Amino acid sequence: MSAPHSVPIAVVAATGPGREVDRFALAHGADPVRELARRGWAVLHVESADLVGGVMELRYAVAAATPTTAGARAVPTDPGLVVGEDERPEPYQRTAAYGVVTSVRGVLLTELSERTAAPGRWTLPGGGLDPGESPLAALHREVWEESGQRVDAPELLEVTTSHWVGRAPSGRLEDFHAVRVVYAAWCPDPTDPVVHDVGGSTASVRWVAREEVGACALTGFATSLTRWLSG
Structure with missing residues (x-):
């Protein structure tokens, strides 16, 4: 990542x-x-x-359409977050690309490492954009770095966002805005996945049979992933 x-x-x-x-x-x-x-x-x-x-x-x-008039939503905080009296969260907006990568071997999922806020949980391959990088280029790069796989003809599925206050792995208090560009992509020649970006946010990676995806401890993509796979 x-x-x-x-x-x-x-x-x-x-x-x-x-x-x-x-x-x-x-x-x-x-x-x-x-x-x-x-x-x-x-x-x-x-x-x-x-x-x-x-x-x-x-x-x-x-x-x-008729304009909506919903009021502002409360910004959630990480569970158990302790904020110092003089601390103020630093606004940070991060754009990332992710892939619903499938093949004859199933769905590609990555396990989050101890460097993340959710170690041991599973998510989609992907991560933040490098400077000057397009979401599509980031998708290809991240899939390779986190799994060693190549994908064909990605199709844009959705753009999702999340907003919360929490701590970065560095300990910095952040008002975090995540913007995630999600693609569907086919891997024509799946191999045994391997993490090339060793020491990063990905602890392991594997192909998971479609019928077994629901049994994985997934991150916030869980609800949407079911919809994306059925579509």
Whole structure:
């Protein structure tokens, strides 16, 4: 998994080819779909996630809708978080790419290492974007670093976000905004997985039969992964 890297994010809404109807910077902690709904746009699907001139553009196909009026959500904190009297969380936005990688051997899952906040739990291969790197390039790099596998023709599935206050592995208190670009990808020539990025956030990696994925101790991708695999 790559070191965290922050990049400005722009949300672009279009009602058809060449019919851009809205564009705005994604604020810290905000979710693109909820922000579009607040501005009167119902999301049909996400069309692309590309790095354009140093800005991550998330482009959505939308339809006009009644604007939502939901209030601001409370920002959750890590369980058991202890904050010093003089501590203030540092805002940090991290964009990452992940893959729902499948093959004839099953679904590729990675086990989080002791360097993470959830050691022993399983997640999708992926990680933070390097400076100047596109989500698609990051996906290919991360899958190789964490499993030694190559994938073909990734397709954009979804962009998900999370916002919470917690501690980084370094101990720094962070107001953390995670933006995750998720792809579906096929591995045509699966091999026995091997972690190349030794000493990082990945402790181990393996192919898991589809019917056994639900028995794994998954991270926050668990609910969505079932949907993505059935789609």
